[in-house]
Amino acid sequence: MDLQQFLPYRVAVLAEALSQCVGQVYRERFGLSRDEWRVLAALADGGSHRMVDIAARSTLEKMQVSRAAARMEAAGLLGKLPDPDDGRGWLLRLKPAGRALYAKLVPMVRSREAFLLEALTPEERAVLDRALTRLGQRAAQLLSQG
């Protein structure tokens, strides 16, 4: 068997490389961790969201969201409001500083993504899109079966 041709390995190597590409922006230029960047992106619609929803939208654990949110609150990027519908919960919402950061950061990562995608034709992108989705579904199936 050839490791170089093994799909999980290839995807892992690519993910690592893409993560570094994007990380050069959010980590090195803006001092955010990966989790903080995901929380920022998950709040991008400008709304207020419960932590558990942010977790679902960002593929993070509730604990990771809690910690990232605490750091971002301390940095003045977001605020925590009591959830009016549930006394246990909080709603997260970007503050102006968080929105400003987002507005600077997103065009930069977007243009990196665009550069990456220039490697593919529109048809290839469509296939890739489907492939990522379907492989994810199959992987979930395998994982649920053990």
Add this chain to the structure above:
Amino acid sequence: MDLQQFLPYRVAVLAEALSQCVGQVYRERFGLSRDEWRVLAALADGGSHRMVDIAARSTLEKMQVSRAAARMEAAGLLGKLPDPDDGRGWLLRLKPAGRALYAKLVPMVRSREAFLLEALTPEERAVLDRALTRLGQRAAQLLSQG
């Protein structure tokens, strides 16, 4: 911007899922770490290889290879022979126990990979193959430029 549609995020999530699928085999059933599994796979051709070559073939740091090899040597999976061509180096080589482990492990991860790929037509697989390669090249380009 929609995190769910962002390519680096999608690839990261998929890589995580695929890594768990394969990890269920090499970690949970055979007690190997990811690095040890990669070293095992990189020695799969039955030959003797320098650590620096294993590192290149497995996308690991020389330090990770050194540590993984030390653990695998202690476990009797591989042996270290002095490199006849370079007094500084060692050649790694699977021992019978390592080859036996490999022979049991590979069919299992192979069948998982095959199950995953059933989600795609042969044409889609070919496109995915090209896409992974080209995206990796572009990412390397971005990283080298900063």
Add this chain to the structure above:
DNA sequence: TATTGTTATACTCTATAACTATA
């Protein structure tokens, strides 16, 4: 001077679960 492999160290991440307060 550069390279192979080893070791040290500090740091980050991850996983698990205990814990509180509400539902």
Add this chain to the structure above:
DNA sequence: TATAGTTATAGAGTATAACAATA
């Protein structure tokens, strides 16, 4: 009993660089 969020802790993984031996 179950859920939202917080906190604690231990273990794993990562990054950096110093180091000895050899090229």
